[in-house]
Every structure is written in structure tokens, then in C-alpha cells.
Amino acid sequence: MKVILVGGGPVSSLAAAGLRRRGAEVTLYERHSDPRSGSARPGHSFNITLTRRGLRHLTPQVRDIVYGHGVVLSKRVIHRRDGSVETEHYGIEANDHLLTISRSVLARILLTEAEAAGADVRFGYDCIGVDAESATVRVVHDGRVSSDEADLIVGCDGAGSTVRQALIRCGGRLDIHQEFLPHGHVELNMPAGPDGRHVTLDSSDRYRRGEFAHGMHVWPRGDYMLIAQPNIDGSYTVTLFMPHNRSSGPTFRDLRTAADVTCLFTREFPDAFRNLPALVEDFFSAPASPLRTVNCYPFHHKRAVLLGDAAHTIAPFFGQGINCSFEDVGALLHLVDGDRPVHGALESFSRLRAQPSRAIADLSLAHLLALASHRDDPRASMREQLERELHELCPDRFAPLYWLVAFSDLPYDEAVARYQRDSDLIDWLCTRFDPYTERHHIVRLFQEHVAGSPPLGPASPHMPPLILPTGARP
Numbered sequence: 001m002k003v004i005l006v007g008g009g010p011v012s013s014l015a016a017a018g019l020r021r022r023g024a025e026v027t028l029y030e031r032h033s034d035p036r037s038g039s040a041r042p043g044h045s046f047n048i049t050l051t052r053r054g055l056r057h058l059t060p061q062v063r064d065i066v067y068g069h070g071v072v073l074s075k076r077v078i079h080r081r082d083g084s085v086e087t088e089h090y091g092i093e094a095n096d097h098l099l100t101i102s103r104s105v106l107a108r109i110l111l112t113e114a115e116a117a118g119a120d121v122r123f124g125y126d127c128i129g130v131d132a133e134s135a136t137v138r139v140v141h142d143g144r145v146s147s148d149e150a151d152l153i154v155g156c157d158g159a160g161s162t163v164r165q166a167l168i169r170c171g172g173r174l175d176i177h178q179e180f181l182p183h184g185h186v187e188l189n190m191p192a193g194p195d196g197r198h199v200t201l202d203s204s205d206r207y208r209r210g211e212f213a214h215g216m217h218v219w220p221r222g223d224y225m226l227i228a229q230p231n232i233d234g235s236y237t238v239t240l241f242m243p244h245n246r247s248s249g250p251t252f253r254d255l256r257t258a259a260d261v262t263c264l265f266t267r268e269f270p271d272a273f274r275n276l277p278a279l280v281e282d283f284f285s286a287p288a289s290p291l292r293t294v295n296c297y298p299f300h301h302k303r304a305v306l307l308g309d310a311a312h313t314i315a316p317f318f319g320q321g322i323n324c325s326f327e328d329v330g331a332l333l334h335l336v337d338g339d340r341p342v343h344g345a346l347e348s349f350s351r352l353r354a355q356p357s358r359a360i361a362d363l364s365l366a367h368l369l370a371l372a373s374h375r376d377d378p379r380a381s382m383r384e385q386l387e388r389e390l391h392e393l394c395p396d397r398f399a400p401l402y403w404l405v406a407f408s409d410l411p412y413d414e415a416v417a418r419y420q421r422d423s424d425l426i427d428w429l430c431t432r433f434d435p436y437t438e439r440h441h442i443v444r445l446f447q448e449h450v451a452g453s454p455p456l457g458p459a460s461p462h463m464p465p466l467i468l469p470t471g472a473r474p
Contacts, residue, residue, distance in 0.1 A: 001025070001336075002150040004137050006127045006163050008032065010048075010103070011308035011325045012156035013110035013119075014057065018333045020117035027148065028119055029139055031126040036108050046187055046239045046316065047229040048106055049073070049216075050099040051406040054323035057330045062113050069109065070101035071230045077215035079201070079271060087215060088384075091403050092392050098216065098319065098406070100229040102237070106322075127157065130166035132302035152342050153304040154332075159294055161310035172301030176294065181315060182243045183224075183368070184252055184288035190275050192234025199236075199275045201228070219269050223249045226269050238272065241317075241368075244288065252288040291315060293361055297354050300346035307332065312357040318364040320405060324412070328353055359413035363405060382435055386426065390446055397450040398422055408456050418456075425449060 001024045005012045008030025016026045050070070055063060074097045076088045090096050115121050128145070129138035136149045155163025168174055193199040201217060217228040217236070224242035231237060245253040255261050258280040265273040273279065294313035299306045308325035331352055335345040387400045399408065401423075404415035425446060433441045 001152065001342075003027075003152045003154060004029065004135070004148055004150040005154045005156055006130075006137065007155065007157035007310070008035075008107070008111065008121065008123070009156060009158065009308075010106050010110045010322065011329060012154070013107070013114040014326060015154055015156065015307060015329045015332065016114040016119040016121070017059075017110070017117040018329060019336075020114070020119050022333065022337060026114075026119040027150070028114065028121045029125040029127055029137070029148075030121065030123050032123065034111075034123045035104055036111065046103075046185065046227075047100045047231070047237045048103050048322045049229070049319035050101065051320070051323050052095070053320070053406070053409075054326040055099065057326040059113075062109065065109055066101060066106065067099060069105050069232060070099040071214060071232055073098040073100055073214055073216050073229070075215040077201075077217045079217060079219045079269075081221070081268070083271075091407060092388070092395065096403065096407050100216070100231075102231065127162050127166075130155075130163050130170065130304060132167055132170050132172060132304040135303040151303065152336075155304065155306045155310045156308050158309045159292060159313040161306065163304065164296065164306055164310050167301040167304055167306075170301070172304075174296055174298065174301065176296045178292060178294045178313075181291040181293065181365075182246065183241050184244050184290050185239050185241050185316075186252075186283055186286075186288050188238040188240065188276055188279060188282040190228060190236035190238050190272070191277065196234050198230050198234050201271050201275065217272075219272065221249070221268055223247050226272060228272065236275075238276065240283075242288075244290070255283070258284075293365070295358060295361065298347075298350035299353060300343075300350050303342055303346075305332065305346045305349060311353070312361060314357070314361045315364040315368065317368040318360065318405065320360050320364065320412075323406075324357055324360050327356070356412040356414075359411075359416050360405070363401075363412070363416065383426075383430075386435060386439070386442070390426075390443065393443065394447055394450055396455045397453050398446070399456060404456070410456065422450065 003019050003024045003026050005016055005026065005028040008028060012028055016028050019026050050066070058066060074089060074094070076090070078086045078088065080086070090098065111121060122141075125139040125141045127137055127139050130136070130153060132153065134149060135151055135153050136147055137153060138145060138147050153163065155161055157163055164174065164176070190199065214230060219226040224240070226238065226240050228236040228238045243251045245251045250264055255264065261280055261283050265276070265279060276282075292313060293315055294309070296306065296311050299311040307328045309321070311328065312324070314321045314324060332349055335348050336342070384400070391399050391403065401416070401419040404410060404419055405412060408415060410418060426442070429442045429445055435442060
């Protein structure tokens with residue numbers, strides 16, 4: 001089988017390597033130059049956060065390389081307005097962690113893997129047309145137009161997918177909904193300290209003891225927030241998420257001068273501000289990047305299929321965009337492994353991936369509110385503690401929503417349904433017993449109820465086993 005992939009990002013490279021290992025002839029067209037050549041693309045980006053969902057689709061060898069270039073995050077570090085700092089662990093085990101890594105670094109690693117597997121990777125080729133009936137693409141390179149034909153076309157060319165638009169023009173009845181979010185983002189660089197280590201973002205004894213080391217730092221401020229993700233070189237990638245306009249708080253439209261930016265950061269993020277020497281230069285180096293969501297169904301037409309952001313662009317607030325996209329790759333590889341016709345495999349792929357991708361897209365938007373406001377309600381805090389206790393007591397039968405989304409094998413939509421069912425039971429028990437003084441009754445009755453529930457596994461058929469590197473511990 002011959003396969004043409006359009007787009008040279010991590011998703012396309014992962015798919016190319018997987019298809020080559022299954023014996024397919026693979027050609028990958030990327031309109032930009034080779035990112036390994038050192039040429040940087042303009043604009044803002046932010047680090048990728050991989051969880052077990054995405055990591056399990058990498059080969060053990062590539063997984064080791066990725067861990068060697070990323071930082072393990074076991075917790076979220078919350079910087080409040082009053083100067084206090086709190087931590088929230090993502091799970092109860094060492095493997096319940098995120099791996100943060102630069103998007104460009106991950107792209108280079110997976111491109112190298114695709115080429116090593118035998119994929120023909122061609123840079124500087126801009127896709128200008130697709131015929132899904134004949135599985136033909138038209139590309140431009142150095143001003144010359146050429147065509148290439150295959151058995152299958154895979155569009156991995158991002159939110160503004162050329163392949164997706166071409167499928168509509170050639171008769172694909174794709175239902176597409178695009179929405180621009182009120183928020184945008186800018187990326188800032190927090191360099192390493194003089195000793196080459198990550199700078200201290202708090203002066204407390206807890207910080208000096210390392211309690212806040214290697215966490216996802218979040219400054220929640222209502223309608224906007226700052227996030228800092230540590231890099232392996234001792235720096236932090238810092239991202240400001242904020243509405244472009246029309247907000248009760250500050251917006252990007254309000255930040256027009258160096259004084260505006262400095263005033264905001266000294267007032268709202270003083271512990272970050274003192275470690276951002278190039279704040280103003282970074283802030284104005286490029287316009288604030290927009291955020292948008294794209295929902296598409298089906299994900300295929302004839303002999304062409306869309307993966308990743310081309311099929312479902314997800315807001316970044318749950319950190320699951322790349323993980324969901326890698327699940328796409330795993331599902332497609334599983335379906336084309338058999339002898340079924342390509343079109344039948346693509347129909348199955350659309351049905352399999354539509355509901356999970358829609359579920360995580362909805363969750364990601366909702367998670368923005370949770371992160372930015374960060375639940376100052378004492379009852380909400382009590383509820384989180386109760387859920388954590390229940391997870392520790394019966395880890396195979398119950399888990400909080402974040403754990404189910406980030407660390408389980410359940411499809412996203414099933415994870416949401418599972419959590420909602422258990423959450424409704426917890427709500428009901430909390431109306432019958434006081435969660436502060438009669439907590440033991442709630443815990444006992446909940447344990448009795450979920451004892452007969454199915455376990456949180458096993459993995460889906462296209463989920464390969466995950467064995468983490470021995471050094472991959474927080």
C-alpha cells in the first residue's frame with residue numbers, strides 16, 4: 001500500500017513511522033523547510049504535555065529519547081494572588097505524571113524516526129489540491145506543480161487544513177464547525193538561573209526544600225492566567241492566556257505599551273516578573289496568537305482521512321490535544337492492519353474517534369474556567385479531597401475526572417460518562433451525610449457500591465502497552 005501524508009508535524013511523523021513498520025510505502029509532504037535545519041518559524045507556541053494516552057503510541061526507543069528531552073511533572077503548582085503557593089498532585093502513583101517537551105523538539109525527534117523507518121520526507125512541498133476518489137495530491141515545489149497518486153491520503157496539516165478544504169471541494173459531505181475562542185496567548189521565555197538550574201519562583205521554605213520543583217506552575221486570575229512549564233535546559237516556557245477584548249479584566253487590546261505590560265506583571269505575577277528579563281521584548285515579538293476549535297465529521301472521504309488538528313482542533317487547556325491526536329494514529333494503524341478495504345477502515349475510524357474527540361474538546365473548554373478561577377470555594381476543595389481519598393482506597397474502581405482523562409485507557413467520552421455516574425453517587429451521599437463530620441459513612445457506602453463496578457481497564461485494542469523509562473520519575 002502506498003500512503004501520502006500531508007503535513008510534517010509530530011502526528012504526521014508518528015503515522016509515517018507506524019505505516020512504514022507495517023510495510024506501506026510512505027511519502028510525507030511538508031510545506032515548510034526542515035525544522036532540524038535550525039530555521040525557526042515565526043509566531044507563538046507553547047510546550048506539549050504528553051500523558052500515558054499519548055506516550056503509549058511511541059516505540060520504547062523513541063519514548064526514551066522523548067523523556068531525555070522533556071521534564072516530568074507530577075503536580076500543579078498554584079500561585080495565588082495573596083502570594084501563597086499550593087501544590088496539587090496529578091495522581092497517587094509515580095506514573096501519574098505529565099511529560100512537558102518543546103513542540104519543535106518533539107517534531108524533530110519524530111521526523112528523524114519517520115525517516116529512519118524508511119519514509120520519504122519532502123520539505124518545501126505545498127499541497128494545493130486533493131482528489132479523494134483517485135487518492136491524488138497536487139503539490140508545488142520551487143514554483144513547479146506536480147501530482148502524486150497513492151492508495152490512501154492522510155491529512156495531518158493542522159487546524160487550517162488544506163486537505164480538509166479540498167475534501168469538501170471534491171464532494172466530501174463534511175460537517176465542520178469552527179469557533180474562535182475569546183482568549184489568545186503569547187509565549188515568554190524565563191531563562192535558567194546563573195547556576196543553570198530553574199529559577200526559584202517563590203521565597204518560602206517549602207520552595208527551597210524542593211516541594212514545588214518540577215511542577216506545572218499556574219497563576220489563576222479569573223478570566224486570564226499565566227502558565228510556566230520547565231524545560232530540560234533550566235528555562236521555563238511561560239504562556240499568558242488572556243481575552244483579546246471584551247472582558248471585565250485586562251485584555252490583550254489593553255496591553256499596548258511596555259508600561260502596560262510591566263504594570264500588569266508587577267501587579268498580578270510579581271514572582272514571575274522578576275525572572276522575565278526580556279518580558280517586554282518577548283511580549284511584542286509577535287501578535288497574540290488566536291485560539292480556535294474545529295469540529296469535523298466524518299473524518300474521511302473516499303480514500304482520504306484527517307488526523308489530529310485537521311480533524312478536531314482542541315483548546316489547549318486540558319493538555320490533551322497531542323495525546324488525542326496520537327490516539328488517532330494508533331486507531332488508524334490498528335484499522336489498516338487488517339485486510340479490509342481502505343474505505344471500510346476509514347468509515348470505522350470516523351465512527352471510532354468522533355465521540356472521544358468531541359468529548360475532550362468540550363472538556364478542554366470547561367477546564368479553562370477551572371484553571372483560571374481555580375476553585376476558591378472551600379466545599380469544592382473538600383470535594384476534591386474526598387475524591388482523592390476514594391481513588392486511593394479503590395484505585396481500580398474510581399478515579400477523579402482529570403485522572404481518567406489523562407491516565408486511563410478509557411475513551412474520553414466513556415471516561416466522562418464513568419465519572420459522571422460516580423460523581424452523581426457522591427453528590428447523593430453528600431446530601432445524606434455531612435461530608436465533614438460523617439465522611440466515613442460516605443466512604444464506606446461508596447466503596448460498597450463500586451465494588452461491583454467494572455475496573456477502569458483494560459486498554460482498547462489499539463492501545464499498546466506502556467513501559468516507562470526507568471528514569472522517568474518525578
